[in-house]
Amino acid sequence: MPIEPTRPEFRPDPALDRAEMESLQRAIAAEAMFTDDETFQSGSKALTIVGVDQSFLEDRVISAIVAFEAGAVVERTHAVSPLSIPYIPGLLAFREGGPICEAFATLSCTPDLALFDGSGRIHYRQAGLATHIGVIYDLPSIGVAKSLLCGAPAEPVADRPAGWRAPIHADANVDAPDGTTIGYAVQSKQYNHDASTSINPLYVSPGHRVGAKTAADVVEALCAGYKLPEPTRAADRYADEVKRNLC
8 A cells, every 4th residue: 555654744845944944854853763673674574675766857856766575676656746946955855855755645565665866864954855755754764875965984985995885974064963873985886997987985874764784784785786776776767767758
């Protein structure tokens, strides 16, 4: 059966002013659980994992969801929605979160875990897109970002081999005690030869009901030789497919 919001009052409203948006994010962070729950102690149960990504068409956004079970695609769905505000660092959910909720309303399976193209706890107010949507649906969620929004890596991240990872710690820009591990830099793939360029790491963070280390473990296991985990990689391809058809 379709997943329903458990905290609909947290649905992102682009009509709010900036102070109201930031206040809502702090309330969401207070409700988020950045530790593992029983979902990841499920024994032989095959988890239904969804990847969420988006593609853009002028003033519209395509929000794509691809669901996997035991490594196979079991559902693809999407929504096409208007965009109300521009991109503002730290407030991405208020631009793209509502459209993602519209896509979730079209999903027929019930996910056990969602991976988002964006941050979770690696966020100024510990409430990135993955945390925001995860709390709305009380859904275990992970943020998988291609760039670092805030926080400080424990080690330099350049030119690292595949399999390397390092914690991302809260700093003065994050509403958390300094040194709190808010995610990981994860080098999921790297070139196997000398080259003038290298592949940057992913920045993986817990969204809701997942711990930081588990989030990194899950993403690394799902990359299967690619930089991106397969659920978000498939969602990215599907969003582009829908975009081509609309064009």
